[in-house]
Amino acid sequence: MxxxxxxxxxxxxxxxxxxxxxxxxxxxxxxxxxxxxxxxxxxxxxxxxxxxxxxxxxxxxxxxxxxxxxxxxxxxxxxxxxxxxxxxxxxxxxxxxxxxxxxxxxxxxxxxxxxxxxxxxxxxxxxxxxxxxxxxxxxxxxxxxxxxxxxxxxxxxxxxTTSLPATISATSGINAIAHAVEALYAPNGNPITNLLALEGIKALAESLPEIVQDPTSQPARERAQYGAWLCGTCLGTVKMSLHHKISHVLGGSFDLPHSETHTIVLPHALSYSAPAIPGAMAKLASVLPGSDGDAIKGLNALLEKLRVKKGLKEFGMREEDVQRAAEIAVENPYANPRQVELELVKELIRRCWAGEEAR
Ligand code: NAD
Structure with missing residues (x-):
């Protein structure tokens, strides 16, 4: 260990x-x-x-x-x-x-x-x-x-939480999952936080589709709230990386809605770092239903079930803002498993803007 x-x-x-x-x-x-x-x-x-x-x-x-x-x-x-x-x-x-x-x-x-x-x-x-x-x-x-x-x-x-509309429940739940995903490869990660992260992601990945089907389901709501608590604990315990940085810039400088932005960025940010974190990707895949061992596939399948919007342009972001968003996202150094490079981050944000599927 x-x-x-x-x-x-x-x-x-x-x-x-x-x-x-x-x-x-x-x-x-x-x-x-x-x-x-x-x-x-x-x-x-x-x-x-x-x-x-x-x-x-x-x-x-x-x-x-x-x-x-x-x-x-x-x-x-x-x-x-x-x-x-x-x-x-x-x-x-x-x-x-x-x-x-x-x-x-x-x-x-x-x-x-x-x-x-x-x-x-x-x-x-x-x-x-x-x-x-x-x-x-x-x-x-x-x-x-x-x-x-x-x-x-x-x-x-x-x-x-039962009054939270299905659409916000879905994106808010993915916002929580994003905290736990980044905890799995945090520079100060640890076995305790990993346990919380995997349990939190599993609880949310299983309950969110049920909530979208029936927002009043008490068992699903309870499991989602439990998962959100664990994922929030991860956020409060270890450092976050590229995904949170990009989402933070898009929300703070372009006034894009918080959980919807996290939902769009997550699969793309994860795909960016994936080559550097094979262990974390395998653990993540193990708690995402329908992943067949591929965490990006599992995440895409979950987003599909939740029927969330996929492109930042649907929230009013302009294509000409992609360059500026990428510049702000790389202007200060921070830890990320794969090196953060302007041109690659720009392409990542462009894909988020266009609503392309992460691979
Ligand atoms: P929000 O608090 O703005 O809620 C979204 C909308 O849903 C609001 O209109 C709210 O009134 C409504 N709403 C909330 N709960 C509801 C319910 N049960 N029923 C019906 N309507 C409900 O959005 P959010 O995504 O929860 O929070 C986003 C904000 O939180 C951002 O400012 C973000 O930066 C911040 N945040 C901070 C941290 C941190 O650790 N500092 C972590 C996560 C989010």
């Missing part, structure tokens, strides 16, 4: 159907009493749910305030607006309920104010398991890593 170093993140997880009802106890366990509630405009109804859960506990907990303007890619101006609002209320903690956009805003406020953060994820993005904050300003997405960014408690309540 190769030598390795392993750092576990210290978050606490409460998992299971109906676990949102444990929120008041968790707030009291932390000796807190006055939360700020966060979500996106589209999920503003979840604030009512939180309020009713907090209100029905004994003694009841009264929120200090609500902010429902969380936005994808954590724009700096939204964070500033939220921070100004925080100054006008007397919150002693943050509760974020929603997908990665809401979790990101919760992390940004928590990092800037020191307020404890309880995260209640409703997609499969995995941000709640990482000590990373991506923020966008002036068309550039920058990333900050700090132990203090990691939410202290995460509540995974499957009941909150």
């Amino acid at each position: 190769n030598a390795f170093e392993y750092n576990a993140n210290p978050g606490r997880v409460i998992f299971g159907s109906g676990s949102i009802k444990k929120l008041p106890d968790e707030i009291r366990r932390l000796k807190l009493s006055s939360p700020l509630l966060l979500t996106t405009p589209r999920q503003a109804n979840l604030i009512d749910l939180l309020e009713s859960v907090l209100n029905s506990s004994s003694p009841s907990i009264k929120p200090a305030g609500t902010f429902t303007k969380a936005t994808m890619h954590t724009p700096y101006h939204i964070t500033q607006k939220a921070l100004s609002y925080v100054q006008t209320i007397t919150a002693d903690c943050i509760i974020s309920i929603g997908g990665g956009s809401t979790t990101g805003l919760g992390k940004a406020i928590s990092f800037n104010t020191g307020l404890p953060h309880i995260s209640i994820p409703t997609t499969y993005a995995g941000s709640e398991m990482t000590a990373t904050l991506g923020e966008t300003k002036d068309g550039h997405k920058t990333t900050r890593h700090d132990r203090r960014i990691l939410p202290g408690t995460v509540i995974y309540d499957v009941d909150l």
Whole structure:
């Protein structure tokens, strides 16, 4: 066995159907009493749910305030607006309920104010398991890593995911799989993270097609959320490579939607690095149904079953932006199993733009 170093993140997880009802106890366990509630405009109804859960506990907990303007890619101006609002209320903690956009805003406020953060994820993005904050300003997405960014408690309540539309469930699930795929060949990879990655990918690869058939399936939703947790843990534990770099650039500089972009890029980025990672490709193939020992074939088959969009042009990216995206993606060095070269990355992004099948 190769030598390795392993750092576990210290978050606490409460998992299971109906676990949102444990929120008041968790707030009291932390000796807190006055939360700020966060979500996106589209999920503003979840604030009512939180309020009713907090209100029905004994003694009841009264929120200090609500902010429902969380936005994808954590724009700096939204964070500033939220921070100004925080100054006008007397919150002693943050509760974020929603997908990665809401979790990101919760992390940004928590990092800037020191307020404890309880995260209640409703997609499969995995941000709640990482000590990373991506923020966008002036068309550039920058990333900050700090132990203090990691939410202290995460509540995974499957009941909150059944409303996630099949299309977003599919791409969000592939976003999670992408974290685990890159963990399999991370420069600081280790046997523990590999176990989490393979178990997480298997759970999602098996459950996502069932969710697309029936978004209300409780067993499939539960398995997908379990997989997303494990894949998010991988993201929070080891370094990511070319796939995450390209997706980050496309989201941050070209405002492309996060999970949809990850879904399109993954098979192409994997195919780019495949010649340098035969061991990881074999392990990945072993957990992808229908792969016949070929991970790219397995991934293509999964995407086909999920009926996802295949080309970045379908999300409004212009062909002339391919060159610029490739330049930004290679401008700073980072670890990747196969050397990152501008012309090859440009062709990779062009294929993603056109919606060609990965080989
Ligand atoms: P999102 O949070 O923007 O959610 C997508 C849409 O789905 C939103 O309109 C949201 O309101 C809606 N939605 C979410 N859950 C729902 C549900 N259960 N039912 C109905 N609608 C629901 O998208 P996302 O893909 O979850 O997160 C993307 C963001 O997270 C990006 O900003 C990305 O950079 C960030 N992210 C960060 C990390 C990290 O470790 N820092 C990891 C993953 C993602």
